[in-house]
Amino acid sequence: MVRISGKITSCGKLALWQRACSLLVGATASLPRRRSVAKSNATITAMEQGREWQLGLVLFHSIAKNQINPDVISFTAALNCCGRGRQWHLALEFYEAMLRERVKPNSYVFNTMISMFEKVRKWQHALAFFTEMASRQVQPDVFSFNSSISAFEKAAQWWLALSWFDTMSPHEVQPNVVTYNASISALEKGSQWQRGIQLFKAMQMCHVSPDIVSYCAAITSFGKGGEWQQVLLLHDEMSKRRVVPNMLSFNATISAVDKGGQWQLGLCFFNSIAQNKLQRDVISFTAALTCCGRGQQWQLALHFFGAMPRARVEPNAYTFNVIISMFEKVGAWHHSLSFFTGMASRQIQPDVFSFNSSISSFEKAAQWSLALSWFDAMSEKVQPDVYSFNSTISACEKGSQWQQGISLFEAMTKHKVGGFALSQDLYNPDHPCIY
DNA sequence: CTAGGGTTAG
Numbered sequence: 216m217v218r219i220s221g222k223i224t225s226c227g228k229l230a231l232w233q234r235a236c237s238l239l240v241g242a243t244a245s246l247p248r249r250r251s252v253a254k255s256n257a258t259i260t261a262m263e264q265g266r267e268w269q270l271g272l273v274l275f276h277s278i279a280k281n282q283i284n285p286d287v288i289s290f291t292a293a294l295n296c297c298g299r300g301r302q303w304h305l306a307l308e309f310y311e312a313m314l315r316e317r318v319k320p321n322s323y324v325f326n327t328m329i330s331m332f333e334k335v336r337k338w339q340h341a342l343a344f345f346t347e348m349a350s351r352q353v354q355p356d357v358f359s360f361n362s363s364i365s366a367f368e369k370a371a372q373w374w375l376a377l378s379w380f381d382t383m384s385p386h387e388v389q390p391n392v393v394t395y396n397a398s399i400s401a402l403e404k405g406s407q408w409q410r411g412i413q414l415f416k417a418m419q420m421c422h423v424s425p426d427i428v429s430y431c432a433a434i435t436s437f438g439k440g441g442e443w444q445q446v447l448l449l450h451d452e453m454s455k456r457r458v459v460p461n462m463l464s465f466n467a468t469i470s471a472v473d474k475g476g477q478w479q480l481g482l483c484f485f486n487s488i489a490q491n492k493l494q495r496d497v498i499s500f501t502a503a504l505t506c507c508g509r510g511q512q513w514q515l516a517l518h519f520f521g522a523m524p525r526a527r528v529e530p531n532a533y534t535f536n537v538i539i540s541m542f543e544k545v546g547a548w549h550h551s552l553s554f555f556t557g558m559a560s561r562q563i564q565p566d567v568f569s570f571n572s573s574i575s576s577f578e579k580a581a582q583w584s585l586a587l588s589w590f591d592a593m594s595e596k597v598q599p600d601v602y603s604f605n606s607t608i609s610a611c612e613k614g615s616q617w618q619q620g621i622s623l624f625e626a627m628t629k630h631k632v633g634g635f636a637l638s639q640d641l642y643n644p645d646h647p648c649i650y
Numbered sequence: 651c652t653a654g655g656g657t658t659a660g
Binding site: 257291292325327397434464468471496 | 652656
């Protein structure tokens with residue numbers, strides 16, 4: 216008799232869920248119950264890893280129908296399916312069902328829940344499950360801490376991330392490279408990049424070797440601070456330590472040196488992606504286009520944009536936003552407009568960035584009626600923010616449409632848009648609309 | 651059965 220669950224598990228790792236399914240179906244139904252649960256669990260996981268999370272859930276339900284009680288591993292696998300499908304409400308129901316059926320949740324269950332809440336950006340829920348874990352006498356392990364820190368990182372809750380980090384030793388859990396990486400990112404996202412760099416240095420003192428993800432986090436941190444020279448030093452250090460850069464680290468580098476004003480250097484790093492025989496993705500191109508924007512190199516930007524189909528890379532909303540904003544900067548409003556309309560023809564939904572950058576470019580060119588019509592179109596799709604109002608009001612002012620400007624201003628204060636961050640124009644004592 | 655990284659304007 217072959218160990219079928221092992222085979223199914225390897226199918227999952229290779230994302231061969233169809234094969235996993237047929238192995239399961241092909242197996243005889245006369246296996247001992249314990250073995251068949253293991254088999255089903257392996258299949259659920261295989262489906263989840265093959266991104267067929269719905270099928271995994273279907274299989275989970277079929278276990279119960281075949282009078283086999285799902286065990287804690289079945290529930291964990293099902294929870295992972297929920298996580299993959301971002302179905303956190305459903306996951307909560309599974310958790311409740313599990314308690315009802317007297318299946319004791321273990322650390323895997325809690326870690327899976329915490330990780331799911333990280334994915335759906337619900338850090339309070341992640342925290343609640345971390346606490347729930349303690350109340351059910353399950354000791355948190357390195358996965359619990361790391362997943363929680365990541366959940367806090369996504370929400371820029373750097374203080375919580377650090378306090379979790381500090382709680383690890385009292386719990387006798389050793390931080391590992393993932394702990395450091397998540398914490399460095401949390402500090403960077405919380406605008407504490409210097410602290411993040413301190414942690415990056417501290418990990419080496421604690422004999423945890425930085426890997427490519429650590430370097431990525433450090434590069435992004437230095438980028439936040441505009442420290443582009445330090446980014447170059449990190450690249451030297453990486454090659455000395457034989458940490459191989461990948462597409463993600465190059466993408467981070469392009470953006471980091473660009474933020475330090477070194478847009479040409481950013482473009483060099485963009486070129487090195489292909490030189491290193493690595494794939495470029497939409498983020499690589501978008502980062503390169505951002506460099507072009509900073510350097511006001513719009514012809515070059517059009518060249519990169521034109522090169523995307525050949526690299527089989529589809530632009531997304533970020534890509535278009537960068538281009539629209541670049542044309543705003545160089546004062547080419549008709550180009551902003553044509554890229555904005557280009558989004559629709561590619562079924563890309565314009566977001567608040569797309570609208571605001573377009574309105575700004577119309578405002579700069581005193582195209583008040585375009586600005587107004589964009590503002591109106593925007594209001595039907597996305598929530599205008601303080602900048603949307605400011606640019607549109609400013610456009611009205613430039614076009615001597617002061618009545619329109621005033622009514623927008625009133626609408627803005629009525630809806631409490633942007634709190635106290637009001638338009639400079641409206642505070643200008645020379646402004647005819649208000650004074 | 652469980653954990654980490656990269657892209658956008660004013």
